[in-house]
Amino acid sequence: MTQVASGRIGLAPMEGVIDVVTRDLLSADGALDWTVTEFVRVVDARLPARVFLRHCPELEHATCTTSNGTPVHLQLLGSDPDALAANAVHAQALGARQVDLNFGCPAKTVNRHDGGASLLRDPDRVYNVVRAVHEALMPLGINVTAKIRLGFDDKQVALACAEAAEAGGAAHLVVHARTRREGYRPPAHWEWIGRIRARLRIPVIANGDIWTLEDYWKARTLSGCTDVMLGRGMLADPWLARRIKHWQRTGEHLTETPWAARAEVLTAYAQRIRMHLPEKIVVSLLKQWLNQMRGRDDEAARRFIALRRRTELQAFLDGLTPDIQEDISPRQEVAIEMAESPVIKRCSQ
Ligand SMILES: Cc1cc2nc3c(=O)[nH]c(=O)nc-3n(C[C@H](O)[C@H](O)[C@H](O)COP(=O)(O)O)c2cc1C
Numbered sequence: 155m156t157q158v159a160s161g162r163i164g165l166a167p168m169e170g171v172i173d174v175v176t177r178d179l180l181s182a183d184g185a186l187d188w189t190v191t192e193f194v195r196v197v198d199a200r201l202p203a204r205v206f207l208r209h210c211p212e213l214e215h216a217t218c219t220t221s222n223g224t225p226v227h228l229q230l231l232g233s234d235p236d237a238l239a240a241n242a243v244h245a246q247a248l249g250a251r252q253v254d255l256n257f258g259c260p261a262k263t264v265n266r267h268d269g270g271a272s273l274l275r276d277p278d279r280v281y282n283v284v285r286a287v288h289e290a291l292m293p294l295g296i297n298v299t300a301k302i303r304l305g306f307d308d309k310q311v312a313l314a315c316a317e318a319a320e321a322g323g324a325a326h327l328v329v330h331a332r333t334r335r336e337g338y339r340p341p342a343h344w345e346w347i348g349r350i351r352a353r354l355r356i357p358v359i360a361n362g363d364i365w366t367l368e369d370y371w372k373a374r375t376l377s378g379c380t381d382v383m384l385g386r387g388m389l390a391d392p393w394l395a396r397r398i399k400h401w402q403r404t405g406e407h408l409t410e411t412p413w414a415a416r417a418e419v420l421t422a423y424a425q426r427i428r429m430h431l432p433e434k435i436v437v438s439l440l441k442q443w444l445n446q447m448r449g450r451d452d453e454a455a456r457r458f459i460a461l462r463r464r465t466e467l468q469a470f471l472d473g474l475t476p477d478i479q480e481d482i483s484p485r486q487e488v489a490i491e492m493a494e495s496p497v498i499k500r501c502s503q
Contacts, residue, residue, distance in 0.1 A: 162359075162381040164186065164188045164382070175423055176389075180419075181220045182220075187381075191226060191229050194206060194230050195232065196231065196232035196238050196241045197237065206244070206250075213228075218251045225251060227254045230253060230254070232269055232283075235286030238255070243294065251296065253298050257319075260334040274303060284298060288322055299325050299326045300322075300328070303333055304332060312349075312350065313353055316354060316358070320355065331344050331363075331377075341363065344376035345376045345377070360381070365450065366387070367397050392411065413453040417474040420443060420444065436467055437467055
């Protein structure tokens with residue numbers, strides 16, 4: 155891998171997964187440059203303050219940052235330009251410092267109600283939404299940004315949608331390098347992000363399937379983007395942003411993330427969310443996170459198999475630290491019960 159110029163790294167929004175605690179934990183080492191909330195869904199009415207605060211408790215800090223000072227952008231999802239503009243202004247009044255618009259959500263319920271990726275069928279609609287929010291926020295000194303996929307069914311209007319977001323006033327554009335129809339099936343088409351980047355003047359940020367330093371390098375090389383956004387890769391390896399920044403700074407590779415560091419993140423997560431969530435949900439969220447880790451780490455895979463049936467929180471946490479005696483191959487295939495969990499189901503983006 156040849157050295158690339160240093161670039162910024164954002165943490166992707168992930169509904170039902172990346173909450174205030176996750177943002178805080180994953181940004182703690184200072185390697186992330188910004189984070190984004192789960193989407194706040196706007197239908198028509200102006201939403202009450204509590205909805206914004208639930209999605210973005212960081213609004214209560216004057217700077218709207220995580221505890222180490224990493225900016226948190228608030229994401230809105232909807233299709234009605236006026237309602238989105240009114241809610242963006244409300245979010246700003248509550249403390250939002252940047253508003254992001256979701257044009258990528260593939261969830262059927264959201265698309266049926268004309269939100270998320272369904273707007274990508276018509277670039278004019280992307281333009282109208284971005285424009286309305288931009289015009290409402292500009293006098294308040296706040297930027298609007300947008301996050302798109304490469305299209306709904308196909309990539310025919312990918313460039314037109316990206317251009318529409320720029321013309322509407324987006325300060326940057328994140329591109330998840332797949333269409334809605336492609337879901338999460340690899341490969342991510344990083345070269346398509348490159349085509350978009352070549353047409354736009356605003357920063358374009360590459361997103362999709364960056365799991366390792368090598369993926370990062372390939373995504374940057376193929377897209378030509380300087381900045382990237384990491385989602386599942388940061389859950390699988392909480393050191394990924396640090397690993398990338400370290401390599402950019404020194405040209406050297408950090409060692410593999412030790413299991414102890416992963417277990418520490420999971421334990422810290424549980425300790426914080428157990429204060430306000432039922433034990434069953436905490437365990438389910440931990441399994442969900444461990445499930446993301448296991449594809450990239452044999453020890454995580456071993457723990458996942460050993461702990462997957464545990465429902466009691468303390469027993470689960472105990473199983474993260476001591477040596478597990480059960481004789482199970484890390485490569486053994488297991489049914490992913492988590493796919494059935496209400497949390498994961500909600501997050502079918
Ligand atoms: C469970 C889940 C929830 C997601 N929620 C959101 C969301 O609220 N807003 C959004 O713009 N994208 C959402 N996404 C898409 C991610 O931000 C990102 O674009 C996608 O996961 C690809 O990046 P990755 O391969 O680095 O994970 C979600 C993805 C997943 C897997």
